[in-house]
Amino acid sequence: MGNFDVIVVGAGTAGSYASYLLAKAGLNVALIEMKGKDRVFKTTGDAIGIHHIERMTIKPPSDVFMIKYEGAELFSPDLSIKYVVLGKGFGLDMAKWARWLIGEAERAGAHIFDNHKVQGPIIESGMVSGVRVLKPDGSTEEFRAKVVIDASGVGAVVRSRLPREWWVSEHYCLRTSRMPIGRLSRLIMILRSPNS
Numbered sequence: 001m002g003n004f005d006v007i008v009v010g011a012g013t014a015g016s017y018a019s020y021l022l023a024k025a026g027l028n029v030a031l032i033e034m035k036g037k038d039r040v041f042k043t044t045g046d047a048i049g050i051h052h053i054e055r056m057t058i059k060p061p062s063d064v065f066m067i068k069y070e071g072a073e074l075f076s077p078d079l080s081i082k083y084v085v086l087g088k089g090f091g092l093d094m095a096k097w098a099r100w101l102i103g104e105a106e107r108a109g110a111h112i113f114d115n116h117k118v119q120g121p122i123i124e125s126g127m128v129s130g131v132r133v134l135k136p137d138g139s140t141e142e143f144r145a146k147v148v149i150d151a152s153g154v155g156a157v158v159r160s161r162l163p164r165e166w167w168v169s170e171h172y173c174l175r176t177s178r179m180p181i182g183r184l185s186r187l188i189m190i191l192r193s194p195n196s
């Protein structure tokens, strides 16, 4: 595959928005996503603070917003302790959000390679010069670029395969990285909408 200025791995919120900004700035961008572009959505929470939306240089269409929040109420497991965290935000329709953001990246000129799975970085002369990609037909291909952005989320498909002596190659400690989720599962969070 031809040379790109930037390869972005992963079309989640981070990768799609980075691709949009870079393509808009005139760079030749390849956005590589292992899922089909109509099937990208995160299955986790959908609440986002209003300040994130305000900082974006493009405005999302109104149909991505499902509900308005005015804060969150955090309860201990036995409900005896409650913390109220005030702050405006939205609940997003993550499927529509993802489709809109990938579409914006594509309209800005980014080349979208969905159903393409990155297997790991290509390292030459001590630098990342591209990524190896598994294509939908089962063959593999090398994509090359001046810069590779790993936006593959917790999978960290590029970052986690860098030489251990590079400072960016630190691996998660599974025990501690899972701890916050474990604790969170014992916390009940209720998001406050204006009518609640």
Ligand SMILES: Cc1cc2nc3c(=O)[nH]c(=O)nc-3n(C[C@H](O)[C@H](O)[C@H](O)COP(=O)(O)OP(=O)(O)OC[C@H]3O[C@@H](n4cnc5c(N)ncnc54)[C@H](O)[C@@H]3O)c2cc1C
Pocket (backbone or CB within 6 Å): 009, 010, 011, 012, 013, 014, 015, 032, 033, 034, 035, 040, 041, 042, 044, 045, 046, 047, 048, 116, 117, 118, 119, 151, 152, 153, 154, 155, 156, 157
């Ligand atoms: C239980 C839970 C609840 C959460 N709730 C909220 C919430 O309410 N509000 C909030 O703001 N955040 C929430 N988060 C955090 C939020 O999900 C992440 O911060 C956010 O999804 C990170 O976005 P991202 O674009 O970096 O990665 P991701 O959304 O993970 O996107 C990564 C993309 O990379 C693709 N990919 C992965 N590997 C490869 C590969 N090898 N080749 C090609 N593509 C690949 C994936 O398919 C995916 O599309 C929650 C997280 C969890 C775990």
